[in-house]
Amino acid sequence: MTVHAEWTKLRTLPSTTWLGLTVLVATVAFSALATLAVDTSQCPTPTECFEDTTRVSLWGVRVAQVAVAVLAVLAVTNEYGNGLIQTTLAANPRRWTVLAAKAAVVTALVLAAAVPGVLGSLLAGRFILPGNGFAPANGYPPLSLADEPTLRAAVGTVLYLGLVALLAIGVGTAVRDTAGAMIVVFTLLFSFPVVTQLVSDPKWQERLEKVAPMTSGLAVQATTALERQPIGPWAGLGVLAGWAGAALLVGALLFRFRDA
Amino acid sequence: MTATTTPSGAGFAGLLRAEWTKLRSVRRWALTMLAAIALTVLISLLSAASSSFQTMGGSAPPIGPDGVQVQDTFRFVHQPMTGNGEVTARVLEQSGVEGVIAGWAKAGIMIKDGARPGARYAAMLLTPGHGVRWQTNFVVDRAGSAGGTAPVWLRLTRTGDTLTGYESTDGTNWRQVGSAELSGLPETAEVGIFVASPNFVRVERQFSGTSVSATPTWSTARFDNVGVRPAGAPSAAQWRDEEIGVIGLGGPDAAGGPAAPEGPGAPDTPDLPDAARVSGVPDSTGASTVTGTGDVAPRAPDEDLTRMSLSGVLIGLMPIVALGALFVTAEYRRGMIRTTFAASPRRGRVLAAKSLVLGAATFVAGLVACVTAFLASQPGQRASGYKPPYFPSQSLLDWPVSRAVVGTALVLALVAVFSLAVGTILRRSAAAITAVIVLIVLPQMVAGALPLTAAQWLMRLTPAAGLSIQQTAPRYEHVAGICLPESGCFVDGPWVGVGVLCGYVAVAVAVAYWLLRRRDA
Numbered sequence: 001m002t003v004h005a006e007w008t009k010l011r012t013l014p015s016t017t018w019l020g021l022t023v024l025v026a027t028v029a030f031s032a033l034a035t036l037a038v039d040t041s042q043c044p045t046p047t048e049c050f051e052d053t054t055r056v057s058l059w060g061v062r063v064a065q066v067a068v069a070v071l072a073v074l075a076v077t078n079e080y081g082n083g084l085i086q087t088t089l090a091a092n093p094r095r096w097t098v099l100a101a102k103a104a105v106v107t108a109l110v111l112a113a114a115v116p117g118v119l120g121s122l123l124a125g126r127f128i129l130p131g132n133g134f135a136p137a138n139g140y141p142p143l144s145l146a147d148e149p150t151l152r153a154a155v156g157t158v159l160y161l162g163l164v165a166l167l168a169i170g171v172g173t174a175v176r177d178t179a180g181a182m183i184v185v186f187t188l189l190f191s192f193p194v195v196t197q198l199v200s201d202p203k204w205q206e207r208l209e210k211v212a213p214m215t216s217g218l219a220v221q222a223t224t225a226l227e228r229q230p231i232g233p234w235a236g237l238g239v240l241a242g243w244a245g246a247a248l249l250v251g252a253l254l255f256r257f258r259d260a
Numbered sequence: 261m262t263a264t265t266t267p268s269g270a271g272f273a274g275l276l277r278a279e280w281t282k283l284r285s286v287r288r289w290a291l292t293m294l295a296a297i298a299l300t301v302l303i304s305l306l307s308a309a310s311s312s313f314q315t316m317g318g319s320a321p322p323i324g325p326d327g328v329q330v331q332d333t334f335r336f337v338h339q340p341m342t343g344n345g346e347v348t349a350r351v352l353e354q355s356g357v358e359g360v361i362a363g364w365a366k367a368g369i370m371i372k373d374g375a376r377p378g379a380r381y382a383a384m385l386l387t388p389g390h391g392v393r394w395q396t397n398f399v400v401d402r403a404g405s406a407g408g409t410a411p412v413w414l415r416l417t418r419t420g421d422t423l424t425g426y427e428s429t430d431g432t433n434w435r436q437v438g439s440a441e442l443s444g445l446p447e448t449a450e451v452g453i454f455v456a457s458p459n460f461v462r463v464e465r466q467f468s469g470t471s472v473s474a475t476p477t478w479s480t481a482r483f484d485n486v487g488v489r490p491a492g493a494p495s496a497a498q499w500r501d502e503e504i505g506v507i508g509l510g511g512p513d514a515a516g517g518p519a520a521p522e523g524p525g526a527p528d529t530p531d532l533p534d535a536a537r538v539s540g541v542p543d544s545t546g547a548s549t550v551t552g553t554g555d556v557a558p559r560a561p562d563e564d565l566t567r568m569s570l571s572g573v574l575i576g577l578m579p580i581v582a583l584g585a586l587f588v589t590a591e592y593r594r595g596m597i598r599t600t601f602a603a604s605p606r607r608g609r610v611l612a613a614k615s616l617v618l619g620a621a622t623f624v625a626g627l628v629a630c631v632t633a634f635l636a637s638q639p640g641q642r643a644s645g646y647k648p649p650y651f652p653s654q655s656l657l658d659w660p661v662s663r664a665v666v667g668t669a670l671v672l673a674l675v676a677v678f679s680l681a682v683g684t685i686l687r688r689s690a691a692a693i694t695a696v697i698v699l700i701v702l703p704q705m706v707a708g709a710l711p712l713t714a715a716q717w718l719m720r721l722t723p724a725a726g727l728s729i730q731q732t733a734p735r736y737e738h739v740a741g742i743c744l745p746e747s748g749c750f751v752d753g754p755w756v757g758v759g760v761l762c763g764y765v766a767v768a769v770a771v772a773y774w775l776l777r778r779r780d781a
Contacts, residue, residue: 015690037710037714066694066697066698073690074690081593177288179585179586179693180288180292182689182694183693187578190578190701191303191574193705194574194575197704198303199306199310200310200311201311204310
């Protein structure tokens with residue numbers, strides 16, 4: 001019932017359709033651009049590229065997550081902007097349920113856009129990469145979901161986008177204002193990688209990469225040289241889940257105990 | 261229009277006052293401005309505290325006559341020359357010891373104030389990639405005839421403190437390339453032939469990161485007709501063959517100084533291949549073969565400390581973007597814009613007033629943030645090892661530093677106005693903020709993952725180019741460098757980038773103005 005209501009509200013927001021499409025298209029398009037940009041000719045020898053082809057093929061989510069964050073923030077803050085939240089809470093005063101339903105609906109929508117996006121990116125990579133020298137002859141087997149690390153990267157990337165949506169919902173619920181919530185989410189996601197570039201001490205770089213929601217979350221995309229990643233694939237996704245959980249908790253507590 | 265019969269000056273002042281009242285009376289906006297200042301300062305402090313610089317054993321790099329740090333490592337076959345005179349040589353051939361030769365490998369003749377690294381000098385030299393050059397005191401460089409290739413005759417004359425360089429293809433018709441006053445050159449200076457070959461810098465960029473490694477190279481040059489006047493026919497005994505600036509390879513007085521530490525990863529004592537020992541003083545006919553490594557050039561600092569101390573603005577501009585968009589989208593949201601336009605129907609002036617007020621307020625806040633960040637980062641940077649003599653201490657009053665500090669505040673103001681204009685165009689906070697963040701912040705993150713030229717163009721053409729104003733290290737045309745966007749390097753000079761950002765602002769404001777007049781509020 002509550003889920004259905006939330007679904008109707010989300011569905012009828014004009015921004016939802018095109019933001020959902022943007023998630024899908026941006027994932028595939030920017031992933032394809034990234035795979036076009038790598039070439040074995042830039043390496044000493046084609047076999048010594050050490051490029052993580054799966055990771056490159058899924059690169060577009062770094063851009064697509066912007067659309068995910070906007071979609072999730074808007075799903076919450078639009079209701080505050082137009083006062084609909086009063087009606088929602090009058091119809092269903094159980095606020096935990098309202099928030100849970102909203103989170104479930106938004107995340108489901110994001111996952112639904114992410115699955116074809118990720119599959120399309122891998123497919124694009126499978127077609128583009130051999131042309132750039134990442135061919136089986138040079139030791140780069142074609143991307144395949146039958147390959148366990150690639151499957152993990154694909155599933156993990158879909159979950160990554162879902163967790164970014166949850167993080168944005170939590171922040172949106174806590175901040176209630178579109179602009180403010182978006183800036184908080186973007187700062188959380190983007191400031192760590194930017195700061196990591198600025199820091200020259202490798203110890204600090206690793207520390208920052210371990211706690212950053214984006215860098216650690218995307219560690220799940222790694223399929224090669226896992227020992228050189230700052231954090232393990234699932235542990236990294238766990239760090240992002242921690243951020244999302246904390247944001248949701250703060251949002252939920254404020255939502256529960258604050259006047260709407 | 262009958263409502264606005266007040267003199268236009270007073271009317272616009274009233275508009276400015278109205279916009280200023282709006283800006284300062286929303287408590288959330290004041291907090292946003294404070295958040296931008298706090299983020300800028302905190303991230304800069306973190307960046308200073310968490311970076312570290314380790315010296316690689318050697319002492320500080322030599323300082324050139326103009327006070328800049330220089331690299332002064334080369335093979336110098338020289339003899340003293342007292343008073344006025346000239347030195348001549350023909351460069352027959354220049355080649356790399358291990359196959360490749362750097363474009364800025366140098367072979368030529370030099371007059372130098374002794375063999376001490378960093379001492380003043382004037383040189384005529386040949387390079388494989390850039391022809392004949394006249395270079396003095398590390399920073400001055402002038403091209404000789406285009407396409408100058410070996411064999412070529414070079415000559416330097418000294419008249420008092422005036423040094424003049426000539427080139428010739430036949431040894432009889434001389435063409436002047438450059439002339440300079442080297443005040444303070446002692447009566448007896450060292451003159452001779454020299455060879456240098458800069459490090460080979462290799463960059464590997466992959467999605468997982470960038471690695472830069474520098475390896476020393478050697479080049480060999482064959483000379484003949486080496487002659488010094490008025491010393492007469494120089495006897496072999498007068499010549500001294502020295503490796504300037506390198507420990508243990510030079511003559512008895514070992515060139516006066518230890519090796520200069522080069523870029524990160526550069527070995528401080530290069531392994532000398534056997535071929536490099538092919539070096540000798542000119543024989544009785546004036547023929548000689550010299551092999552050398554190193555470079556005679558200004559030295560790029562390992563880190564631009566001013567840029568580092570202002571790095572926080574990358575994050576601090578995010579709240580500014582939000583504020584800029586909200587300054588107009590909030591009015592659309594609440595319908596306030598209709599009141600605004602009813603009070604002042606000339607919409608262009610409303611946009612101008614908003615831009616001015618927002619730009620000025622952001623500039624002041626940005627200036628506070630940048631000055632605080634710069635001053636507060638100093639102790640942290642020194643604690644992290646960025647201190648004299650490797651890194652000269654810097655002051656807010658030095659021109660490149662004040663340019664960077666004031667320029668960064670200006671960039672913040674421009675970003676705010678850009679965001680305001682985009683907000684006016686899109687009328688939605690969410691859309692406007694996303695658009696501006698994607699244009700300004702995303703390139704910074706994406707650059708490291710793109711091929712080098714694509715990354716450089718991305719940073720030149722997006723509004724993020726404005727941050728090039730933060731660079732303080734001078735660029736020299738005659739030093740090959742690698743410009744990595746992910747380490748904060750911009751291909752263009754400081755003001756070009758600001759110009760690009762200004763272009764974006766101008767276009768956005770123009771479109772906003774056009775739409776504002778055309779559309780219903």
